[in-house]
Structures are given as C-alpha cells and as structure tokens.
Amino acid sequence: MTAAANSAHAEASGLIKRILEETPLKAAGFIVTIYGDVVEPRGGIAWIGNLIETCAGVGISETLVRTAVSRLVAAGQLSGEREGRRSYYRLSESAGSEFAAAAGVLFGAPEDDGWQFVHVTGEAVEDAMQMLKRSGHARINNRLAVGPAHVMATAVPGLVFRADSPHDPKALRDFASQYWDLSAHEEAYKVFLAQFDGLSTLNVPPATALTMRLLLVHRFRTVHLHDPRLPVSALPDNWPGGAARRLFAKLYRHLSTKADAYVAERFVTASGSLPAWTEGTDHRLDMLEGSEP
Template sequence: MPTHSSDFEREAADLIDRIVLESPLKAAGFIVTIYGDVVDPRGDVVWVGNLIETCARVGISDTLVRTAVSRLVSSEQLVGERAGRRSYYRLSDAAGKEFSHAAQILFAHRDERDWNFVHVPDSAGGELIPALERAGYARLNSQMLVGPRKPDFAQPVLIFEAKVASDHAELQAFAAGYWDLKPHAAAYQKFLGQFAPVEALLADDLQPSAETCLVIRLLLVHRFRSVVLRDPRLPPEALPDDWPGFEARQLFERLYKLLSRSADEHVAETFVNGSGPLPKVTEATQARFGSVGP
C-alpha cells in the first residue's frame, strides 16, 4: 500500500536541504537551469513570478531572484517584457544558442571517438589556448593541444584529425598523463552521493507531489550540468574502467525519466507566459525524454 505523500515530502525536503547545503546555489545559475530545463523547450518566455516561486523552494529569496534577473538582463542573457502588471523574461538569441549547446551535451549525449590535434599560431595563442583548455583540451606544448572533438570557433588554427591505433591501456595512460581527472571523478562521486538517495526514496513507493518532482529534477539538472560541462568528456576507452561518470550519467537519465511526468504536470499547471500556460509536452521535451535511456 503506498505511503502518503506527506512522508515523501518530509524526506524529500530533507534531501533538498542537504543537496543545497553541500552545493550552495547562486540565484542566477539556478534561474539559468530553470530556463534550460523548463522554459527553453517550451518557447523562451516565462513570468517572473514562476521564477520566484520555484527558487523559494530551494531557499532563494524574492530579492535575490529579482537582483539575479536584473543582472542576467544586463549581461544580455534575458530580455524583459511587460503585459499588464506582470513582468515576463525571455531568452536572448545568444543565450538560446548557449542553451541548445548545453542541452546537446546533457540530453543528446554521444561518445566522442576521434581525436583532434590543434596547432595555434603565436599571434592567437594568448586568447585561443585558454579557450581550448576551458573546452577540455590538454596542452602538449606552447602551441599544440589535443582533445576529443573539434573546436567550435572559426579562428585560424591548424586541426589534425587522428584515429586511435593504440590499445585500450595505452590510451588510458596517454589520457592520464595529460588530463588531471581526479577533480572530475570526485565531482561525479559527489553527484552520486547526493542523488542516489533520491532514487531510493522513489523506489519506496512514496507518492511525491508534482511540484516536488520539478524541484528535485531542477536540482538534478543543475548539479549534473555543473559537473559534465567541466568534464573534458574524453572517449570511454581513454577513461579508467571504474570511471564514476558512467554511473553518474546512468543515474541522471533514470531519475530524469522517473521525475519528468509529474514535474511536467506542475509546469503545465503553474508556469505561464504572456499568452497563457506553458504546454506540458512539446516536441523538444519529448526528444529529451526519449534520449535519456530506454
């Protein structure tokens, strides 16, 4: 017999508090997650009141939300609109492109198999080399870097595509010599420690509210995004056999699927743009749901 929802809400509130305590949230970053997970696949506009209500569930105050929104407008990530007494905010075109790129990594994940060696001319090294390193490339010398995917900018560099001819162990040794994977492994382990209890809670046949499902899913996406976007995302063959990122992605996909039906119901019931409620399901949300495992 299912346990009453109040039991789930009490235990879920404790888990949410623990996750937020271990990984404190910044208002602007969490608002970006709301746009990426809820708003972007349903258009690009939402009422500021929805942002305030959702952020309140994770301890972010009305004042912090309004300040963060103002800063996101100043940085040209959001654009404000008014309809009557209500304020709405939509994504800028540039932010929309960034969100699409991040969504590809989170929801349309594919393993990289090829490698690219990039030679940067002296004239451009001061800007491009740090950008490549932030994108997960490792520096081999003052002008040559290596990484598992082509750089996505148009500056003049030489790119050499390479197929791996060495065996599994040699490739792992190569990767270990040029990438410090320990911080990334620790970040994945922390993610697993935070969200494995959520899966255990859902398995206990407790009945969560739709709002709680959305809040947990937002935290899930927020934390996984922060880990995976910093990861150099090397091909599986280059990673240790016990790489925790494999298990972390599987957990992310399982939980995203378990939480989404109820979470999307809450979105459709409460989130609005200038024309009315946001839809529960769109082609984009269906594509995401279909991409996260069987």
C-alpha cells in the same frame, strides 16, 4: 496526505536540504537551469513571478532573483518584456542556441569520435588556449592542444588535425593521465551519485518533483559540462561518469510526468500557460532513452 505521502515528502525535503548544504546554489546559475530545463523547450520566455516561486523552493530570495535576472539581462542572455503589470524575460537568440547545444550534451548519447590536435595561429594565443581548455582540451605546448574530437574548435583560429585512438589502451590511458587531472571530475561524479541515489523510490508531489528535477539537472550540468568527456578508452577502470549518466536519465524520466504537469499548472506567459509537453521536451526524453552507455 497519507502517512506514506508524508514520509516521502519529509524524505524529499531532507534530501533537498542536504544537497543545498553540500553544494550551495547561486541565484544566476539556478535561473539558468530553470531556463534550460523548463523554459527553452517551451518557447524561451517566462514570467518573473514563476522564477521567484521556483527559486523560493531552494531558498533563493526574491531580491536575489531580481538581482540575478538583471545581471543576466546585462550579460545579454535575457531580455525583458512587459505586459500590463507583469514582467517577462525571454532568452536571447545566442543564449537559446547555447542552451540547446548544452541540452544535446546533457540528454544525448555520449560522443566517442576519437581525438583532435589543434594548432593555434594568430596573435591571441593565450585567449585561444583558454577557450580550448574550457572546452576540454589539454595544452601540449605554446600553440598545440589536444582534446576529444566531438568538441568543436572552429571558434579558435588554427589548424585542426583529427586522430584515431591508438590500439594500446594502456598507452592511451597513460597519455590521458599525463595531460588531464581526472581525479576532480571523478570525485564530482561520485558526489552526484551519493546525493541522488535512491531518489527514484520516492513518490513526491508535483511541486517537489519539479524542484528535485531542477536540482538534478543543475548538479549534473555542473559536473558533466566541466568534464572533458574523453573517449571511454582513455578513462580509468570503474569510471563513475557512466553510472552518473544512467542515474540522471533514470531520475529525469521518473520525475518528469509530475514536474511537467506542475509547469503547465503554474508557469504562464502573456499569451497563456506554458504547455506540459512540447516537441522539444519529448525530444529530450527520446534522447535519454538512447543515451545510457
């Protein structure tokens, strides 16, 4: 390695260590990120040896990987296959659909389609309300919730009423601040920006590029999918979500050439190596081109 390469590698290692100290990983969650970022757009199946090797780069032991994979199998997200002495794990159909939908949110352009009110019917009101809350809705009363219209509420028994944004932006922001506690999401975006800002200047080796891209996706997924993703007109001034999305898009593109080359070099299935690029990976990069607000 040249002196410059050594310096970049040391800086990248320090950044990875700091991110892991500030926001520790859980094995199952990071394996979900590996499947979502690397495996799902390349056919949905991976050798457990590749999972073990990749997780080792962020300090997750082989024992923890095998335990987490077993739990994901028990939860119906993965299914195991054997070829000779090697074990491979494939995404279930339902998990594949879920991961593809999440990728649309992470890589696609921000949605801003107005609002919807959901009136819950039936007996299981609390279960329905919790499901709506997890999808970004706020509870107004026992059976009524409100949320951004881009969220699908078809899984909840009830009536959905679409609503346009009011013309008074201050009234809308006051309404949003009354029903959503946005401070935690704002802080999470700021932490993400502080952790990854400056990464685009680093010239790291392919293995490190993949590790850093996985951490980037994992952290942005954690922050962004928990955000109710309200229409921009309802958000406070200087909302950091837009800056976080721009940084995510920039860094993902910056890291992808080396990261994808490393995937093609190291990741295997029973039928051969995973490809560096597929229609699915290209589509994600295309979505990122148009996703920055």
